[in-house]
Amino acid sequence: MQYVIIGNGIAGVNAAEAIRRMDPDGRILMIGDEPLLPYCRPMISMVLEGSVPLAKLPIRPASFYDDCKIEPILGNRVTGLDVDAGRVDVNGKRVAYDKLLIAAGADPRPIRAEGLGLGNIAYMRTEAHVRRMLAALDGGARRALVLGGGLVGFKAAYGLMCRGLAVTMLIRSGYPLSMQVDAFAGGMILDTLTAHGLDVRVDIAAEVFEGKDTVEAARLSDGSRLDCDLVVIGKGVLPALDFVPRDRIEVDLGLVVDLFLQTSAPNVYAAGDAAESIDVARQTRWVNAIWPEAAAQGKVAGINMAGRTVPYERSLSRNVIRIFDLDVMTAGVVDPQMITGTEVITRFDPATRRYRQLVFQEDRLVGMTLVNAIEQGGVLMALIQNRIPVAGRRERLLAPGFNYRAVA
Numbered sequence: 001m002q003y004v005i006i007g008n009g010i011a012g013v014n015a016a017e018a019i020r021r022m023d024p025d026g027r028i029l030m031i032g033d034e035p036l037l038p039y040c041r042p043m044i045s046m047v048l049e050g051s052v053p054l055a056k057l058p059i060r061p062a063s064f065y066d067d068c069k070i071e072p073i074l075g076n077r078v079t080g081l082d083v084d085a086g087r088v089d090v091n092g093k094r095v096a097y098d099k100l101l102i103a104a105g106a107d108p109r110p111i112r113a114e115g116l117g118l119g120n121i122a123y124m125r126t127e128a129h130v131r132r133m134l135a136a137l138d139g140g141a142r143r144a145l146v147l148g149g150g151l152v153g154f155k156a157a158y159g160l161m162c163r164g165l166a167v168t169m170l171i172r173s174g175y176p177l178s179m180q181v182d183a184f185a186g187g188m189i190l191d192t193l194t195a196h197g198l199d200v201r202v203d204i205a206a207e208v209f210e211g212k213d214t215v216e217a218a219r220l221s222d223g224s225r226l227d228c229d230l231v232v233i234g235k236g237v238l239p240a241l242d243f244v245p246r247d248r249i250e251v252d253l254g255l256v257v258d259l260f261l262q263t264s265a266p267n268v269y270a271a272g273d274a275a276e277s278i279d280v281a282r283q284t285r286w287v288n289a290i291w292p293e294a295a296a297q298g299k300v301a302g303i304n305m306a307g308r309t310v311p312y313e314r315s316l317s318r319n320v321i322r323i324f325d326l327d328v329m330t331a332g333v334v335d336p337q338m339i340t341g342t343e344v345i346t347r348f349d350p351a352t353r354r355y356r357q358l359v360f361q362e363d364r365l366v367g368m369t370l371v372n373a374i375e376q377g378g379v380l381m382a383l384i385q386n387r388i389p390v391a392g393r394r395e396r397l398l399a400p401g402f403n404y405r406a407v408a
């Protein structure tokens with residue numbers, strides 16, 4: 001059996017390990033365009049922040065590929081896929097597969113602006129990107145402009161603030177992390193960030209970057225000009241599927257997979273940021289581009305590829321984020337308008353700045369946003385992920401101290 005895995009991120013790595021455990025003799029080829037050991041992508045923001053050194057990023061030892069008998073083809077991007085012939089194109093060569101996993105992750109969403117080729121302008125997705133930012137810091141960068149207030153834009157801004165830079169963030173919605181938290185929690189986050197000096201501007205885009213070799217200023221859509229010597233682009237991601245023939249394999253935003261993480265093409269599976277599976281809270285297809293999803297999906301895809309049929313039914317968006325003195329934990333539906341028939345309950349204590357929003361649909365909890373009230377967050381998440389009907393008065397879940405037995 002010849003297994004080919006595209007992507008050496010966490011989804012690809014967990015798939016390869018699962019396959020190897022079940023099939024000691026099959027041939028596994030892993031193709032990845034980053035010529036590195038697998039590393040913890042979320043931690044690049046901690047490297048930027050200065051709390052973790054670059055050397056701590058790898059998640060597997062140097063012997064990983066040998067230990068698992070994986071043949072790595074690194075530093076090369078897959079450019080074509082022929083699902084009828086069962087082969088992929090890489091570096092001018094054709095590589096045949098019996099089973100293929102597409103775990104290619106996501107690429108940063110590109111932006112349009114003049115002067116993007118100047119130095120000190122970086123996306124934030126890879127180790128190489130963060131190295132570029134560190135070089136800009138070493139070169140004396142002091143004023144940063146961050147485009148985007150989603151998870152990546154926020155983490156870039158936060159990291160640079162921790163480094164002492166003056167940071168301006170351009171966002172489209174009225175508050176940062178609008179996909180992760182509800183509007184009230186978003187307001188709390190915005191207040192905290194601005195109190196720590198972040199300059200946030202809403203509904204303004206960068207149109208032109210100016211400078212000689214490196215960026216020196218940005219011209220913005222409101223006609224203003226902003227001095228900056230580092231620009232980070234964090235406007236979201238798109239599944240990295242350039243090589244996928246969309247007439248032969250179903251793609252929505254991500255590669256559409258069934259319960260067994262198989263795509264519409266025979267013997268082709270997908271996992272991680274590249275895959276679109278059924279989200280338990282929304283009960284619809286969704287790309288949950290987060291680390292624990294990629295890890296779990298990779299493992300289950302690998303098991304299915306190696307011949308044991310195991311369903312994956314637990315896809316859920318979730319996050320835990322620390323923002324200065326705010327602890328934020330979210331899962332599932334944070335904007336109740338996103339689905340029909342919701343009931344929302346909230347509690348905010350201004351003295352302690354503890355906040356909870358819980359979103360119900362019929363008798364199920366489908367979403368939570370917790371700020372500084374994250375104890376029992378695991379219990380609430382288990383209720384969402386396992387679709388456990390909630391009995392009794394729902395308001396009890398807003399108070400600290402409830403336990404699982406009392407509600408389920």
Ligand SMILES: Cc1cc2nc3c(=O)[nH]c(=O)nc-3n(C[C@H](O)[C@H](O)[C@H](O)COP(=O)(O)OP(=O)(O)OC[C@H]3O[C@@H](n4cnc5c(N)ncnc54)[C@H](O)[C@@H]3O)c2cc1C
Pocket residue numbers: 006007008009010011012031032033034041042043044045076077078079103104105106124125126151152155240243271272273274289290291292294319
């Ligand atoms: C700055 C940042 C902060 C984050 N913070 C969090 C967080 O706090 N919590 C959280 O849960 N998640 C976070 N994430 C998201 C998390 O990192 C991803 O969900 C996870 O890494 C996805 O894993 P993956 O294996 O699907 O894809 P990836 O990690 O993207 O790995 C895919 C690999 O495939 C390679 N590849 C792509 N196309 C090709 C091709 N055609 N040929 C060959 N190789 C290819 C890519 O270069 C990459 O190396 C963060 C991400 C970033 C960038």
